[in-house]
Amino acid sequence: MVNEPAPAPSVPAPAPVQRVLVVEDLEDTRTSLQELLQMSLKLEVDTAEDGAAGLAMLRAKPYSLVITDLRMPRVGGMKLIETIQAEKIPVTVIVTTGNGNIKDAVEAMRMGVYDFLTKPPDPQHLQIIVQRALRDRALQDEVAALRRELGERHTFQNVLSRSPKMVDLFELIGHVAGTASTVLIRGETGTGKEQIARAIHQASANYRTGEFVAVNCGALNENLLESELFGHEKGSYTGADRKRIGRFELAHKGTLFLDEIGDVPMSMQVKLLRVLQERRFERVGGAEPIEIDVRVVAATHQDMEKLVKDGKFREDLYYRLNVVRIDIPPLRERTEDIPVLVSHFCQKFVRVGQKPPTISPEALDLLTKCPWPGNVRQLENAIERACVTARDGVIRTKDLPPEVGRRPESSAAGKHPFHVDLNRKLPDQLSELTAAFEERYIRRALKRSRGHVGKCAKITGLSRRSITDKIAQYKIDKEQFKGEE
Numbered sequence: 001m002v003n004e005p006a007p008a009p010s011v012p013a014p015a016p017v018q019r020v021l022v023v024e025d026l027e028d029t030r031t032s033l034q035e036l037l038q039m040s041l042k043l044e045v046d047t048a049e050d051g052a053a054g055l056a057m058l059r060a061k062p063y064s065l066v067i068t069d070l071r072m073p074r075v076g077g078m079k080l081i082e083t084i085q086a087e088k089i090p091v092t093v094i095v096t097t098g099n100g101n102i103k104d105a106v107e108a109m110r111m112g113v114y115d116f117l118t119k120p121p122d123p124q125h126l127q128i129i130v131q132r133a134l135r136d137r138a139l140q141d142e143v144a145a146l147r148r149e150l151g152e153r154h155t156f157q158n159v160l161s162r163s164p165k166m167v168d169l170f171e172l173i174g175h176v177a178g179t180a181s182t183v184l185i186r187g188e189t190g191t192g193k194e195q196i197a198r199a200i201h202q203a204s205a206n207y208r209t210g211e212f213v214a215v216n217c218g219a220l221n222e223n224l225l226e227s228e229l230f231g232h233e234k235g236s237y238t239g240a241d242r243k244r245i246g247r248f249e250l251a252h253k254g255t256l257f258l259d260e261i262g263d264v265p266m267s268m269q270v271k272l273l274r275v276l277q278e279r280r281f282e283r284v285g286g287a288e289p290i291e292i293d294v295r296v297v298a299a300t301h302q303d304m305e306k307l308v309k310d311g312k313f314r315e316d317l318y319y320r321l322n323v324v325r326i327d328i329p330p331l332r333e334r335t336e337d338i339p340v341l342v343s344h345f346c347q348k349f350v351r352v353g354q355k356p357p358t359i360s361p362e363a364l365d366l367l368t369k370c371p372w373p374g375n376v377r378q379l380e381n382a383i384e385r386a387c388v389t390a391r392d393g394v395i396r397t398k399d400l401p402p403e404v405g406r407r408p409e410s411s412a413a414g415k416h417p418f419h420v421d422l423n424r425k426l427p428d429q430l431s432e433l434t435a436a437f438e439e440r441y442i443r444r445a446l447k448r449s450r451g452h453v454g455k456c457a458k459i460t461g462l463s464r465r466s467i468t469d470k471i472a473q474y475k476i477d478k479e480q481f482k483g484e485e
């Protein structure tokens with residue numbers, strides 16, 4: 001399924017430069033605020049004398065921040081805030097208020113404004129609040145842009161999908177990106193858990209400047225895992241002849257990907273829980289606490305609730321990890337992704353100096369019907385192989401591995417041809433049997449005639465026209481017989 005692109009937003013796009021609008025009816029206050037912001041923070045600052053004028057300016061050009069008085073003639077600050085929200089204008093609002101009107105400011109805060117300042121504002125305080133508001137606005141705009149990108153393109157950081165379930169998941173990534181939350185990704189092997197973890201890292205404004213560090217928790221025994229995650233001091237155990245920096249430290253300001261989290265031994269689970277709670281740990285054999293700011297993304301193919309129920313995984317750690325949960329559906333539940341993935345892998349594995357191969361409809365049909373127990377990785381491997389064997393730039397059924405369900409014989413394969421099912425009517429079963437026999441016969445004849453329709457017609461005693469019809473009816477890829485005997 002291909003979703004329609006999101007409609008173009010009807011509000012002005014977020015401000016590319018950080019422009020501020022001061023809305024204030026008292027001329028002196030208005031100009032002094034403008035000058036202060038221009039001089040101290042070098043910002044571009046416009047002014048309006050009331051809410052109506054301010055609104056007209058907000059609709060005409062993009063601003064990052066509005067600093068507005070609440071009590072003004074014509075349209076006051078509250079009305080301005082309400083309209084900004086109703087029209088979804090992407091701008092941050094700070095209100096200014098006289099000392100006696102704190103109640104109004106509190107009411108405005110309840111409506112979702114960023115902060116309030118009492119008049120006359122202290123210049124230093126004003127600078128700090130405005131800088132913070134502009135920084136947060138920039139982050140919000142970035143996340144919003146990212147969400148639009150994810151929603152529209154169905155592609156992010158090489159994660160491709162056309163499936164509505166996956167597109168929802170992209171939205172979730174966009175949301176998670178703006179937070180520091182721990183994420184638990186669940187999915188069968190090869191569904192793309194690590195790739196999604198990388199996408200979260202890349203999308204996170206706060207963490208993408210650091211490293212993406214992956215650890216396969218299932219591949220290491222308890223001691224190795226501890227030293228791998230936390231590092232060790234020189235001489236902390238026999239053989240530790242040098243200090244070693246652990247993965248948590250390497251991932252500082254970045255993302256730590258804990259793959260196969262369900263395999264972490266119980267004693268290590270306690271240690272992991274402590275780091276997640278306190279964001280600090282000591283190296284093995286060390287006493288000095290090391291503070292870290294890391295986003296943890298864990299992944300598993302296991303049923304975590306069952307592990308918890310069976311006493312193999314700590315419940316408290318499970319809840320710590322499961323703050324945001326991402327379930328990646330298996331490929332067989334999103335077959336609409338198969339064509340787009342196939343074409344992506346054809347481009348990835350194109351042979352040097354050649355154009356990426358195309359795929360025959362019969363081969364694509366087979367790929368769509370395969371249950372793919374190894375999911376996207378298995379599909380990737382199948383296409384990599386097919387790119388090598390494909391002739392004339394086309395991947396045909398014969399280029400696919402047998403496990404994808406390539407059946408040179410009857411579609412009734414697997415069942416005894418004379419399987420009698422008394423729960424079904426005889427004529428129905430007879431016509432199925434005839435069709436299965438016919439398909440088998442035609443395949444054999446095509447094989448002998450090396451895919452040549454005329455010769456196949458001679459062998460079968462049917463017309464060329466009938467052979468062509470039968471080939472279409474049974475979805476036979478006659479090209480696969482070329483060169484075979």
Ligand SMILES: Nc1ncnc2c1ncn2[C@@H]1O[C@H](COP(=O)(O)OP(=O)(O)OP(=O)(O)O)[C@@H](O)[C@H]1O
Nearest residue numbers: 158159160188189190191192193194195376377380
């Ligand atoms: N949606 C996708 N678009 C493009 N490539 C994908 C997608 N999903 C997975 N892949 C590719 O499939 C392969 C397997 O993905 P990945 O290693 O992320 O899976 P995994 O779920 O972490 O596997 P495992 O459970 O075995 O650790 C990778 O080469 C990855 O690039």
